[in-house]
Amino acid sequence: MKLNKLWLAAILGAQLTFTALAADGTNDTNRDADIEALKQQLRELSQKVQALESQRAADQQAATEAAKVQNQELDQKVRILARERELDQEAAAATAKTQPKLTVGSNGVIASSADSNFVFRLNGLVQVDSRTFFKDSDIKSNDGFLLRRARPIFQGTLYRDFDFVFVPDFGGSSVQIFDAYANYRYEPWAQLRAGKFKTPEGLEQLQADVNTAFNERSLVTDLVPNRDVGIQFWGDIDGGVLSYAAGIFNGVGDTRNSNNSAFENSVEFAGRLFAQPFKNSDLVALQGLGFGVAGTSQNGTSSANDLPNNNGYTTDGQQQFFAYNPSNRVVTASGEHWRLSPQGYYYYGPLSLLGEYAISHQGVKSTSSSAPKVENASLNNTAWEISGGWVLTGENASFTGVTPLHPFDPHLGQWGAFQVVARYAELNIDDNAFKYFANPATSASAAQAWSAGLNWFLNKNIRLNASFSHTTFTGGGSSNATTAPGVVTRQPENVFFTRIQLAF
Amino acid sequence: MKTLLNILLAAALAVSAGAKDIKLLNVSYDPTRELYVEYNAAFAKYWQAKTNDSVTVSQSHGGSGKQAQAVVNGLEADVVTLALAYDIDAIAKQAKLLPADWQKRLPNNSTPYTSTIVFLVRKGNPKGIKDWNDVVKKGVSVVTANPKTSGGARWAYLAAWAYALENNNHDEAKAKEFVTQLFHNVPVLDSGARGSTVTFVQREIGDVLLAWENEAHLALKEFGADKFEIVTPSLSILAEPPVAVVDKNARRHGTTEVANEYLKYLYSEEGQDIAGKNFYRPRSEAAAAKYAANFNQLKLVTIDGEFGGWAKAQKAHFADGGTFDQIYQP
Numbered sequence: 001m002k003l004n005k006l007w008l009a010a011i012l013g014a015q016l017t018f019t020a021l022a023a024d025g026t027n028d029t030n031r032d033a034d035i036e037a038l039k040q041q042l043r044e045l046s047q048k049v050q051a052l053e054s055q056r057a058a059d060q061q062a063a064t065e066a067a068k069v070q071n072q073e074l075d076q077k078v079r080i081l082a083r084e085r086e087l088d089q090e091a092a093a094a095t096a097k098t099q100p101k102l103t104v105g106s107n108g109v110i111a112s113s114a115d116s117n118f119v120f121r122l123n124g125l126v127q128v129d130s131r132t133f134f135k136d137s138d139i140k141s142n143d144g145f146l147l148r149r150a151r152p153i154f155q156g157t158l159y160r161d162f163d164f165v166f167v168p169d170f171g172g173s174s175v176q177i178f179d180a181y182a183n184y185r186y187e188p189w190a191q192l193r194a195g196k197f198k199t200p201e202g203l204e205q206l207q208a209d210v211n212t213a214f215n216e217r218s219l220v221t222d223l224v225p226n227r228d229v230g231i232q233f234w235g236d237i238d239g240g241v242l243s244y245a246a247g248i249f250n251g252v253g254d255t256r257n258s259n260n261s262a263f264e265n266s267v268e269f270a271g272r273l274f275a276q277p278f279k280n281s282d283l284v285a286l287q288g289l290g291f292g293v294a295g296t297s298q299n300g301t302s303s304a305n306d307l308p309n310n311n312g313y314t315t316d317g318q319q320q321f322f323a324y325n326p327s328n329r330v331v332t333a334s335g336e337h338w339r340l341s342p343q344g345y346y347y348y349g350p351l352s353l354l355g356e357y358a359i360s361h362q363g364v365k366s367t368s369s370s371a372p373k374v375e376n377a378s379l380n381n382t383a384w385e386i387s388g389g390w391v392l393t394g395e396n397a398s399f400t401g402v403t404p405l406h407p408f409d410p411h412l413g414q415w416g417a418f419q420v421v422a423r424y425a426e427l428n429i430d431d432n433a434f435k436y437f438a439n440p441a442t443s444a445s446a447a448q449a450w451s452a453g454l455n456w457f458l459n460k461n462i463r464l465n466a467s468f469s470h471t472t473f474t475g476g477g478s479s480n481a482t483t484a485p486g487v488v489t490r491q492p493e494n495v496f497f498t499r500i501q502l503a504f
Numbered sequence: 505m506k507t508l509l510n511i512l513l514a515a516a517l518a519v520s521a522g523a524k525d526i527k528l529l530n531v532s533y534d535p536t537r538e539l540y541v542e543y544n545a546a547f548a549k550y551w552q553a554k555t556n557d558s559v560t561v562s563q564s565h566g567g568s569g570k571q572a573q574a575v576v577n578g579l580e581a582d583v584v585t586l587a588l589a590y591d592i593d594a595i596a597k598q599a600k601l602l603p604a605d606w607q608k609r610l611p612n613n614s615t616p617y618t619s620t621i622v623f624l625v626r627k628g629n630p631k632g633i634k635d636w637n638d639v640v641k642k643g644v645s646v647v648t649a650n651p652k653t654s655g656g657a658r659w660a661y662l663a664a665w666a667y668a669l670e671n672n673n674h675d676e677a678k679a680k681e682f683v684t685q686l687f688h689n690v691p692v693l694d695s696g697a698r699g700s701t702v703t704f705v706q707r708e709i710g711d712v713l714l715a716w717e718n719e720a721h722l723a724l725k726e727f728g729a730d731k732f733e734i735v736t737p738s739l740s741i742l743a744e745p746p747v748a749v750v751d752k753n754a755r756r757h758g759t760t761e762v763a764n765e766y767l768k769y770l771y772s773e774e775g776q777d778i779a780g781k782n783f784y785r786p787r788s789e790a791a792a793a794k795y796a797a798n799f800n801q802l803k804l805v806t807i808d809g810e811f812g813g814w815a816k817a818q819k820a821h822f823a824d825g826g827t828f829d830q831i832y833q834p
Contacts, residue, residue: 076645079709080691086707087694115578160578187756 106460108153108504117160123153126502127171129215131317134494139487142319147171148499149209151178161185165197177260178227189235193247196258199225200232200245200272201294203343203356204385211401213354214316214451214467215497218385218425222313223360224339225249225296226257228268241279243292246271251298253333254308254360254381262305268298274343288347288398297338301363306333312443312485313381313427316451316469317495320484321476322429322443328368331437334376335363347398350391350419357384366436375436385425389455392418407459417457421467424450434475442486444473453497465499524557526762531581533568533655533745534696535719539782540585546778547769551762559762567696568655575599575750582754582763585747587655587697588807589613590814592748601752615744616770617784620804621660623735624704624713624720631711635737636667639712640685647710648690649700651821651828655745656697658822660714663741665821666805670739684831693834705732716743718783721798736800741807 098114108123127148133139150170157163167179181195198206202224204217232247251268252258274292281287298306311331312323324331343356359382366375391397395405395417404417426448434440453467476489530540544561551559564571564579568587575581576599586592589607596602607614625633631644639646649657661683668682669675691709694700697716704713705723712735715723720734747767754763769775776788780795811817821827 076691076709079707083692083703083707083709087692087699090699091695117578 106504115160116157118156118158120156121154123155124502124504125149125151125153125210127209127215128500130498132496133317134496135491136493139319139484142317148215176257178257187235188239189237190233191235192231192233194231196227196229196260197232199228199230199249199252199268199270199296200234200247201225201270201296201339202341202358203292203294203345203354207399208401210463210501210503211399213352213387213389213421213455214423214453214469215465215499216316216318216469218316218383218387218423218451219313219427219447219449220341220356220358220383220385220425221255222308222427223254223358223381223383224341225252225270226255226309228252228258229260229262230268230270232270239280240276242276243274244272249296251296251301251306251337253306253337254339254362255313256305256309258305262303264298264301264303264305266298266300268296268337270294270296285348288345290346290399291342291344293340293342295338295340297336299336301333301335301337303333306337307331307362307364313429313447315447315471315488315493315495316449317471317493319488319493321447321471321473321488321493322427322438322445323485324364324433324437325443326366326436326439328370329366329375329436330368331364331366333363334365336378337362345399347396350394350397352389352391352397353386354388355384355386358382364433364437372436377430377432377437379430379433379437381427381429381433383425383427385423387421387423387425389419389421392420395457402455402457403460404457408462416459419455419457420453421455422450422452424448439478439486440475441478442476442481442489444476444485444489446474448472448474449493461502461504463499463501463503465497465501467497469493469495469497526557526559526759527757528559528561528582528759528763528766529564529580530561530583530585530766531564531571531575531579532585533571533587534565534649534698535656535701535716535722536585536745537563537565537698538722539718539779539784542782543770543775543778546774547766550769550774551765557762559766561766565696565698567649567653567699569653569658570695575601580753580757581750582757582759583747583749583767585745585767587743587745588658588814589615589744589746590818591655592746593814595750601750602748603751606748607746609749610747610767611771612787613744614746614748614767615787616747616767616775617745617779617786619717619743619745619784620740620802621656621663621714621743622717622720622740622800623737624715624723625711625733625735627731627733629733629735633712633735636664636682636686636739637671639664639714640682640689642689644689644712645691645710646686646689646712646714647700647704648693648714649697650693650695653695654697654700656716656719656743657700657714658817659716659741659743661821661828662807662811662817663737663739663805664714666741666810667737667739669810670805680827680831683827687832693832717785717799721783736802739803739805741810742804744807 100114101112103110108121110121112119129148130145132143148171151167153167155165161184163183163185165179165181169176169178179197181193181197183191183193185191202221205221205224228249230247230249232245234245236243247270249268249270250258250262250264272294274290276290278286278289307324310320312320314320338361339358341356341358345354359380362379364377364379389397391402395402402417402419406414408414408416428446449469449471451467451469453465456464471493473489476485478486481487532540540563548559551557568591572586572591572594575584575595584592592606596604596606623633633639648660651657651661664683664686665679668679672678692703694703697719701719701723703709705727724732749763749767754760776786776791780786780791783798785799786792807814807817
């Protein structure tokens with residue numbers, strides 16, 4: 001801008017001078033010389049202006065180049081900083097993957113190493129029940145609330161392939177260890193379990209306590225063992241298409257839960273095969289079909305542990321209706337004890353069906369001070385059950401329970417899942433049991449029970465049950481009896497159950 | 505009872521007697537993603553035609569050293585296809601998942617293809633980079649990965665070292681000075697080769713990328729030859745990425761047979777052709793001839809000839825307190 005002003009001023013000055021000289025008009029020679037001098041000055045001025053303009057353009061060019069380089073350098077620095085931040089974030093994410101994980105949710109509290117080779121889980125189960133008996137005026141103190149199960153469940157994995165489970169129970173009248181075992185998982189189809197756990201026998205018994213259809217298992221479970229101490233080779237082939245288990249246990253009586261050191265002179269062999277042949281097939285309607293057979297065998301039974309729990313069998317209401325307690329005689333297990341249980345289930349959408357038969361072949365000995373002093377027998381007690389259910393809210397039923405699609409939340413108008421269930425079961429005592437091994441006046445020779453109930457799954461962890469069970473008896477019912485089983489078999493059992501279950 | 509058991513067993517066998525669905529995990533280094541995507545599909549087709557079994561191969565990629573450590577720490581690879589033999593040696597030595605002489609089990613020391621290190625520069629090569637001595641000049645920004653974690657970066661580091669030895673009468677001190685200057689020009693270190701390609705190509709950082717030859721070609725193919733150029737230096741190193749079955753993992757998964765065949769098939773004509781197509785230098789003469797135009801001729805030193813093998817090179821340069829730790833200050 002300054003250069004342009006100079007140039008204009010020079011031209012203006014020259015023009016004024018030229019005009020003045022022209023106006024004078026007196027000395028042409030001098031005037032020509034002056035004009036020439038002025039022209040020369042103008043040329044010089046013009047050259048200076050051009051030089052200055054060139055210089056200015058060069059300076060601008062240099063400044064632009066310098067700015068460009070500076071911008072490029074700045075751009076690179078910014079890009080490098082951004083990339084370093086990106087890499088730091090990637091490294092942080094990678095580091096986070098190597099950190100132990102702690103999760104708390106509907107599956108319990110789970111602490112796990114980054115590679116999941118070490119896992120510790122804390123789960124729990126609390127069941128608060130009520131039992132209300134109707135028309136049982138002869139029986140005292142059987143109604144009320146009870147803490148049926150209260151179990152912290154500690155389980156986990158060590159070195160990827162070794163699992164452990166420890167389950168004490170604070171429910172009932174005494175503290176017991178229910179499960180305490182270690183399991184080596186070579187592959188899903190080849191596993192070894194040792195400790196105290198459920199004998200692989202009854203289907204209903206093997207179903208987890210949190211998932212049974214009713215508060216109490218049916219009469220058929222009276223004839224199978226509960227937990228026992230032993231070692232078992234087992235596995236699931238092809239994701240459970242075929243499951244097998246074969247084990248050696250101390251051996252316990254029907255329904256009995258082994259204590260922690262129930263030594264025997266002989267061992268019990270137990271085995272189970274269960275097939276779900278269509279589990280992985282495209283036949284959706286048959287994917288939930290499973291059937292199998294299980295059995296136990298033990299020779300030389302003789303200990304107190306070898307007869308049923310409390311020496312007898314109980315109803316749905318957990319009242320004893322049969323006992324090995326003949327008048328003036330003592331009954332013990334003696335000789336062979338084997339069981340066989342064909343079993344199956346079918347699940348399809350909201351429908352569930354479960355059926356099971358069991359025979360318990362029990363060798364027994366009856367002794368007395370009066371004749372006959374010793375009496376032996378082999379008794380075949382049998383039982384069966386069929387149960388069914390329908391999830392009213394449409395969720396799928398399964399052996400491992402019902403998960404509500406819409407967990408209970410009245411604010412959202414969600415109410416969880418509802419399931420209706422029904423069951424029929426029978427248990428028949430071998431006729432040979434009576435006279436020398438059981439008292440026909442007090443013990444029933446058979447029991448038939450039907451049950452119906454409603455289960456409300458509020459969410460994955462909380463469930464409410466209500467059910468009614470009616471059991472009739474054949475035999476027993478002596479009017480002179482003052483204790484079970486006589487007072488129990490005197491009239492049909494009618495019992496209403498409720499349960500609040502918290503399981504996580 | 506016996507009849508019932510027989511029926512159950514027969515039913516179970518009938519259900520499980522069909523074609524198997526086999527799963528393999530291939531833990532590999534960074535730039536082999538595209539190679540194994542194509543190869544896995546070809547092998548699955550081949551295996552199904554041969555056995556009627558289907559094979560699904562999962563891939564895991566990252567810096568070669570990091571990947572090897574992941575396998576040592578429990579990543580259940582059925583096979584490893586890493587950037588350099590030392591990393592598979594580490595798996596054999598530290599985790600004992602395969603025998604120490606694993607390299608003898610397949611031809612060419614279990615290296616079905618080779619590669620080398622070249623330069624990728626921006627179009628027009630604005631910094632005039634032609635050889636290693638241009639890379640160390642002041643003002644040249646160099647992109648490479650961290651040799652501690654990346655196999656490709658270790659090959660590049662050693663190639664630069666070999667060039668410096670070659671041009672300085674095998675003076676180790678001058679070689680160290682040369683590589684020190686090179687890493688002085690490196691503004692950011694990625695953990696793997698693919699990461700450094702992202703840094704150079706997508707984040708537009710640096711003037712030259714020290715790249716696997718196949719990765720450089722892939723960058724041209726993916727991002728355009730109008731943006732980048734490959735510069736082949738006068739000297740580089742013969743990189744021999746090895747492959748191996750991780751015996752104990754494969755045995756536990758019941759995949760030993762298919763894992764062995766998976767690696768052997770890399771040496772087949774189809775496997776070699778796929779390697780060549782993905783810019784790896786094939787071992788087979790036919791495939792090498794077919795793809796010869798992709799590979800410039802240059803002097804290639806070997807790890808054994810120049811550095812006395814990987815164990816020695818690793819200890820001298822990349823172990824904690826080694827030369828790299830001495831020369832590189834982040």
